[in-house]
Amino acid sequence: MISEGLLICLVGRGSIGACHLRNLNSLGQKNIIAYSENSNKEKDEEYINTYGVKTFNSIEGIKCSNPYAFIIANPTSKHIETAQLAIAMNSHIFMEKPVSNGLKGIDGLRENIHKKKLTFFLANNFRFHPVIIKLKELIEKNEFGDIYFARIMAGQYLPDWHPWEDYRQGYSARKDLGGGVVLTLQHEIDYAYWLFGEFKGIKSKVKKMSQLETDVEDIASIIIETKTDHLVEIHLDYLQRPPKRTIHIQGSKGSIDYKFGDEYLQFYNFNKQTYDNILDLSNYDNNQMYLDEMKHFIECINNNEKPRSNIDDAIYVLETCLEIKKEFQHG
DSSP, rough: OOOOOOOOOEEEHHHHHHHHHHHHTTOOOEEEEEEEEEOOHHHHHHHIIIIEEEEOOOOOHHHHHOSSSEEEOGGGGGHHHHHHHHHHOEEEEEEEOOSSSSTHHHHHHHHHHHHHHOOOEEEOOOGHHOOOOOOHHHHTTTHHHSEEEEEEEEEEEGGSSSTSSSSSGGGGGGGGGGGHHHHTTTTHHHHHHHOOOOEEEEEEEEOSOOOOOOOOOOEEEEEEETTTTTTTEEEESSSSSSSSSEEEEEEEEEEEEETTTTTTEEEEEEEEEEEEEEEOTTOOOTHHHHHHHHHHHHHHHHHHHOSOOOHHHHHHHHHHHHHTTTEEEOO
16 A cells, blocks of 8 residues: 555546546555546545545646546546646656557656656556466466467457447547557557567558447557567457457467466467466456556555556557557548
8 A cells, every 4th residue: 555645646537447446445545536627526426425535627626635646547648648747746657558649748758757756657457467477477488489479369349348338439439539449459469569579560450340430440450570570460359249358379389379258278288289277267357457457556656666567668559559550541
């Protein structure tokens, strides 16, 4: 827990903001306020009655409160502006991915974070998923041998994400808010970078294929060559029913073919020609990775440690995503 009396400000009261708030509460962090540009009496009352969190609708109210850290979970297009506010107040930053939908202000953001020695963590929660952590361990121990290729896929029908909301109004569906599959589903691009290292070359096809009422891409097919000469294929879409998220790694010694939600992670050993259960996920709760990333952020602040997903990682992945999005075509 951050030292008692030090204040956290939550910016953004959507589903992920509420998730972070619940997790902060479960970690014993009670000194929290919220900021919302738009006054919503019902939401204000909910946050007071459920979480004991007062919402401010003015920047001046936040400045007077002097938060020690910000949780930035508003639309992507607002991230840089909000981070600049936090930096001006010498506040540490936990930011939902991606860091932005463009490069304006990025260099200044990085410079000021380093200059002021602030903790900046980008919430790439899959870096805290036990499967991805296990795969990184296997790669580092050379359990796959020579890695020939990897295939990564994430797809889900956009209107099913938050069925209680109008999908057309959400940031994922709107160009002006930083939407589209490449930025919204950047988890797969990020953990490909985390597992396999920096990218050497990228080929992609990015399109809007469906009749969904959006002005952003709903499908992306990406082929990446890494600096270590791995080939990584990434498929992202807003179209699949039922939703599906998978990773397949093929090496000279063995392979992994995992669908997220399966109860076991299995490694196929070429020498033995057997499947070995190497990770039991039968009781795994997906909220655990969100809880773990919040614990990590707090530990980094308390111990002055480098975050697992820092500002340099955030900018590298953003630049990669923007390069991919250049290929966006309508129809």
